[in-house]
Amino acid sequence: MLGLGIIKGLVETGRNFVGSYFKPERLVTIQYPEKHLPPVEAARTIPFLVYDGKDSMKGLRCTACTICETECPPKCIYIVKDTVKKPDYLGKMQNQPKVFDIDISVCMGCGICVEVCPFESIKMDQVFELSGSDRFGAMLLHKAQLVKSNDYFGEICHEQATQINAARADDVRKAEAKAKADADAKAKAAAVAVSNAAAGVAAVAASSMTATPGTTQPDSKPAPKAASTSTPLPAPSKPTVPSATP
Amino acid sequence: MIDSLDQIFVSLKHWLVGLTPEAWQPLVSILVSIVPIMALFGTCFAATTIFERKILGRAQNRLGPNRVRAFGVKTFGLLQPIADGIKMLTKEDIVPFAADKVVHFLAPVVLTTPAWMLFSVIPLGRNMAAIDLDAGILFFFAVGSASELAVFMAGWSSKNKYSLVGSMRAIAQMISYEVPLVLSTIPVLMLAGTLSPSQVVEAQGVGTGFFAHWFVFTPWGLSGFVVFLIAATAESNRSPFDLPEAESEIIAGFLTEYSGFKYALFFLGEYIGLFAVAGMAVTLFLGGWQAPCKALEFIPSYLWFFGKFAVLIVFFIWVRATLPRLRLDQLLALAWRFLVPLALINLVVAALWHFMGSWQFIAAMPVRWGICAMLVVLPFVWFARLLNGGKVAPRKYRYAE
Amino acid sequence: MAERLLLANIVMLNSIAFYILAVITLAGAVAALTLRNLVHCALCVAASFAGIALIYLQLDAEFVGFAQILVYIGAVAILVLFTVLLTRGTEVQAGVAFLSRSWPAGLAVTALVFAAIAAPILLTPELHKLAADSASAPVRKIGEELMGNYVLPLEVIGLLLTSALLGAVVIAMQDKKD
Amino acid sequence: MTPLTHYLIFSALLFCIGFAGAMMRRNAILVLIGIELMLNAANLNFIAFWRYGNTEAISGVMFTIFSIAIAAAEAAVGLALVIAIYRHRRTMQMDKFDTLKG
Numbered sequence A: 001m002l003g004l005g006i007i008k009g010l011v012e013t014g015r016n017f018v019g020s021y022f023k024p025e026r027l028v029t030i031q032y033p034e035k036h037l038p039p040v041e042a043a044r045t046i047p048f049l050v051y052d053g054k055d056s057m058k059g060l061r062c063t064a065c066t067i068c069e070t071e072c073p074p075k076c077i078y079i080v081k082d083t084v085k086k087p088d089y090l091g092k093m094q095n096q097p098k099v100f101d102i103d104i105s106v107c108m109g110c111g112i113c114v115e116v117c118p119f120e121s122i123k124m125d126q127v128f129e130l131s132g133s134d135r136f137g138a139m140l141l142h143k144a145q146l147v148k149s150n151d152y153f154g155e156i157c158h159e160q161a162t163q164i165n166a167a168r169a170d171d172v173r174k175a176e177a178k179a180k181a182d183a184d185a186k187a188k189a190a191a192v193a194v195s196n197a198a199a200g201v202a203a204v205a206a207s208s209m210t211a212t213p214g215t216t217q218p219d220s221k222p223a224p225k226a227a228s229t230s231t232p233l234p235a236p237s238k239p240t241v242p243s244a245t246p
Numbered sequence B: 001m002i003d004s005l006d007q008i009f010v011s012l013k014h015w016l017v018g019l020t021p022e023a024w025q026p027l028v029s030i031l032v033s034i035v036p037i038m039a040l041f042g043t044c045f046a047a048t049t050i051f052e053r054k055i056l057g058r059a060q061n062r063l064g065p066n067r068v069r070a071f072g073v074k075t076f077g078l079l080q081p082i083a084d085g086i087k088m089l090t091k092e093d094i095v096p097f098a099a100d101k102v103v104h105f106l107a108p109v110v111l112t113t114p115a116w117m118l119f120s121v122i123p124l125g126r127n128m129a130a131i132d133l134d135a136g137i138l139f140f141f142a143v144g145s146a147s148e149l150a151v152f153m154a155g156w157s158s159k160n161k162y163s164l165v166g167s168m169r170a171i172a173q174m175i176s177y178e179v180p181l182v183l184s185t186i187p188v189l190m191l192a193g194t195l196s197p198s199q200v201v202e203a204q205g206v207g208t209g210f211f212a213h214w215f216v217f218t219p220w221g222l223s224g225f226v227v228f229l230i231a232a233t234a235e236s237n238r239s240p241f242d243l244p245e246a247e248s249e250i251i252a253g254f255l256t257e258y259s260g261f262k263y264a265l266f267f268l269g270e271y272i273g274l275f276a277v278a279g280m281a282v283t284l285f286l287g288g289w290q291a292p293c294k295a296l297e298f299i300p301s302y303l304w305f306f307g308k309f310a311v312l313i314v315f316f317i318w319v320r321a322t323l324p325r326l327r328l329d330q331l332l333a334l335a336w337r338f339l340v341p342l343a344l345i346n347l348v349v350a351a352l353w354h355f356m357g358s359w360q361f362i363a364a365m366p367v368r369w370g371i372c373a374m375l376v377v378l379p380f381v382w383f384a385r386l387l388n389g390g391k392v393a394p395r396k397y398r399y400a401e
Numbered sequence C: 001m002a003e004r005l006l007l008a009n010i011v012m013l014n015s016i017a018f019y020i021l022a023v024i025t026l027a028g029a030v031a032a033l034t035l036r037n038l039v040h041c042a043l044c045v046a047a048s049f050a051g052i053a054l055i056y057l058q059l060d061a062e063f064v065g066f067a068q069i070l071v072y073i074g075a076v077a078i079l080v081l082f083t084v085l086l087t088r089g090t091e092v093q094a095g096v097a098f099l100s101r102s103w104p105a106g107l108a109v110t111a112l113v114f115a116a117i118a119a120p121i122l123l124t125p126e127l128h129k130l131a132a133d134s135a136s137a138p139v140r141k142i143g144e145e146l147m148g149n150y151v152l153p154l155e156v157i158g159l160l161l162t163s164a165l166l167g168a169v170v171i172a173m174q175d176k177k178d
Numbered sequence D: 001m002t003p004l005t006h007y008l009i010f011s012a013l014l015f016c017i018g019f020a021g022a023m024m025r026r027n028a029i030l031v032l033i034g035i036e037l038m039l040n041a042a043n044l045n046f047i048a049f050w051r052y053g054n055t056e057a058i059s060g061v062m063f064t065i066f067s068i069a070i071a072a073a074e075a076a077v078g079l080a081l082v083i084a085i086y087r088h089r090r091t092m093q094m095d096k097f098d099t100l101k102g
Helices: A004-022 A067-071 A112-116 A150-156 A158-198 A203-220 A223-229 A238-244 B002-006 B008-019 B022-059 B080-090 B101-121 B136-144 B146-157 B161-192 B197-203 B219-235 B260-285 B301-322 B328-356 B364-387 C002-034 C038-058 C062-087 C103-123 C139-147 C151-172 D004-024 D028-052 D059-089
Strands: A047-051 A077-081 A097-103 A122-124 A147-149
Touching: A004 B022, A004 B301, A047 A150, A067 A077, A067 A112, A112 A122, A147 A150, A150 A158, B002 B008, B008 B022, B022 B080, B022 B101, B022 B260, B022 B301, B080 B260, B101 B136, B101 B146, B101 B260, B101 C038, B136 B146, B136 B161, B136 B197, B136 B260, B136 C062, B146 B161, B146 B260, B146 C038, B146 C062, B161 B197, B161 B219, B161 B260, B161 B328, B161 C062, B197 B260, B219 B260, B219 B301, B219 B328, B219 B364, B260 B301, B328 B364, C002 C038, C002 D004, C002 D028, C038 C062, C038 D028, C062 C139, C062 D028, C062 D059, C103 D004, C139 C151, C139 D059, C151 D059, D004 D028, D028 D059
Parallel strands: A047 A147
Antiparallel strands: A047 A122, A077 A097
16 A cells, blocks of 8 residues: 555654664764774775885885876876986896876876886875865975885785785895895806916816806996996806805 | 743734834835744755755765764854855855846746745635635646746746756646645535635544544545655656756756855745745644644644654655666656546545545444545546556666667 | 824825826836846736735725736746747847737827727716725625626636646647647 | 715726727737726726715625626636637747738
């Protein structure tokens, strides 16, 4: 009969009305400015710049490659390269941004800058209380306002940050290993050259042994320079042992 | 003692009018009637906005507004209307460039003024109608119909498609529901034999018996009351009939281009219209200021009126918290295929009730009740079934493949 | 003495009200028939109808005044507005004449008609009379008249309204072929 | 205070305005509005004569009530006709409706 459903509905809302006074757990809302919902891992609002270590400017991962600037659909990123370079986490000299601005009134939070960044330098933030009293100035965030530490990133995106940290630690280890290997190869080559000059007995055998590291040499062009600066490395390391035995 | 408490406002008015020079007394008398009504229902409006939001919140397991503080003192949100008022009054009044400026300005005025005039005929207590018009109920519906024009003016002058669609919906809805609204009052007028609201209330008095003869306690009265309530909800554009301002479809309907004080006036006008219709429902069906039984007559008449009025307003809010919005075709079908036939049948039932009142034989009363109740319930069920296309079953939803 | 003063006061206010309402009504009527925008015309004519309704009230004809508001403002004005919107002829384009070609003849005939009505009114001395102090047409009396003396006209009006309703629907209904 | 002649002159003016509108405007809707104004002027005369004559006899009021009812029917049918004509001719100009002209 028409009307029964209406009465059922009225009873339901009536129960909600009375129940909300006696059972606080019925209330589905939270009192916002005082209380916050627990953050959600995948939540994203605007981008921020990640830095390692203590000093936000020294540890900044951004290399001012401007890929994000190019890819940004609403063109809210503005980057100016600095003339001075600084070493990155692997010790390589990289460019750094002099100016890095994001207009968050333009940003649409798509996260494409994060996708394209090769340096894991730009990430999506979870802050949302971004309102300001100034229509233009307050919405244009500068580099100093954008930087946030890697630890913060670990807090808001634990899983992703752990992966990235592991990958980067791996990179460092590999780079170190490679640097060592290169240094050793250098040392070895130098030693071989010295022994060749001293006594050309085992020249053929030795040169055939060193041919393998020798061929890899052109791939890592900047390496020798770095290696040469750090030449005083201890010579006895594992890969060089078999060639050193004869 | 009881009588003097009951008539305290009437004697106060007489005293006040008596203080003034005699030549000015007609004007002062008018003013003394108008000012309290406007103050009272203005306060009712403020209170309703906050309690409506509170009740809606609680019905949806929320808290509702609870934050407004005055000088650092928590008020549990009770000062929200004041905050809203300040916000509305200080907002920029935006008039669209293409709008018809004069009509755009006049529309809220044309809506609000007649809405206030509606209260002049409603008896708020014993001897407490501002003007005791001979044709008061006709006045009520005549002046109430002026709001259609205001809605049209608002929608058309905004030069906005949403506004126009909203106002056209509103007018179609108001015209359709005015028919059952008026038809459902006709049985009351027939049996009370008058068009004057005061006399309609008198006719529902306790009289010699123990219980009051409120019209809602008769089969035709109950049916008429239900039809009147549904039509009144639609007439005041309230949920579930809030299609004219369906925010998910047409932004805010005819209110889209209104802001600031003009918007506040529209808001006020809608609530005032709702109050007036609720007051008329109380007057016509719930016995106006009459107490339900002899023993309760010591409570002053105006308290009875406002008690019933408050119950109706809370019911309107409760319905709003419960029911989803209708579709336009459902809305019109409900009016023309359900409410109008019911109201027409109700006329016949009321006439039968009247003539069967003179039956003298034993068990005349139950027979009278039985016949009339059957004549009310059977058409109700039948038309309800017709409205659903003859079958009553949960709706099957078909999704796009 | 005071009683008479009071009455004089009310009567004076009443007649002032008539002149104000007459000006509003005539202005509304003139505006309704001279403006170019049809919606404005319809709104002005609604104002004019409202003025006439208030004049009925001022003449103590309550029931007729309320009926006038209900029928003319609640129904006829809305009907006119709907027609204006349905026919999309809201605005008369600039340059297009909004008066018919023979408007001078119309004006002349109107002047003649006015002279023909006004002259007898002004020349008949019996019409310069004042009204009784109070009058009323109570609803009960109107109802009894409707059910007594005028019951046949009432039935005919009922038939007329029904047939007009059906006729209007049939005329305005879209043809299936279109 | 107000003599009857003022009402009658007012009603005559209203009638003439309506008459002029009906005669001179091209738009069909405005012609109908003019006719409505003329009807209203006539109604006003009925009420005025009732008020200034024998107020016990309420035939003036009754006539006005019937007249209002007829006016409502007339407006409904008239505007329906306007819509029907508009649908065929795509115009509201009265001087374009000349199919029957010889």
